Amino acid sequence: MNTFRWACWICVLGFFAPAWAINKCTDANGRVSFQDAPCTGKGEKIEVRPSMQGATPVQAPSSVTSEGAFGPTWQRKNFLQTQGIPQARMAVDRNQRECAAQGDVVAQAGPLRRGSLASGNQFAQEGAEKAADSKSACQARTEALREQLQSLEKELAAL
Structure with missing residues (x-):
């Protein structure tokens, strides 16, 4: 010892x-x-003489603007290609299907169908107004979804 x-x-x-x-x-x-x-x-x-400072520090890269292989631009482009644009297209299609299904429900209103009511009936007029309102709301929603889809496609093209 x-x-x-x-x-x-x-x-x-x-x-x-x-x-x-x-x-x-x-x-x-x-x-x-x-x-x-x-x-x-x-x-x-x-x-x-032994060095008391230790290893030399690593120099920071001179260009800070370069973002590397998987930087924010690549991540955004990848998101738009894999999720953003496909989901926006599906939302437009789903909205169009819902609008088409809603129009079919008004045409088949149960025992009181449009064809069995007299013309000028209050129920028929209210039903027609509701159908027109829901159709215009569906068209407005579809147009808004299409604008979102177009903006995402423009952004992807810019990247």
Whole structure:
């Protein structure tokens, strides 16, 4: 255990040494070698100091405008292609089907069908007004959905 302590102390002192000396020696043939012992012939002493600052910091990329492979533009384009435009098209189709189904319900009003009522009847007039109102509301809703779809398609084309 005593040798273990000595080894630890040697390592600790080695880390806290202010500088190490390395000798750059040149022999008679002109070959250069590095050693920790003083040179016998021609040579020079090099001071080596450990770095206390640590690793050099990583430089931030110079262009911050580049967004990379999966940046916001790519994400928006991918969303429009896979979800935004297909869902908008389905909403337009669903609204058109609902409007068509609503028109069929007015035509088949149960036992009191339009054909069995006398012309000028109050019930028939109210039914016709409701049908016209619901048809105009359906057309307005369909037009709004189509405008949304067109704006999404324009945005995708711009990307």
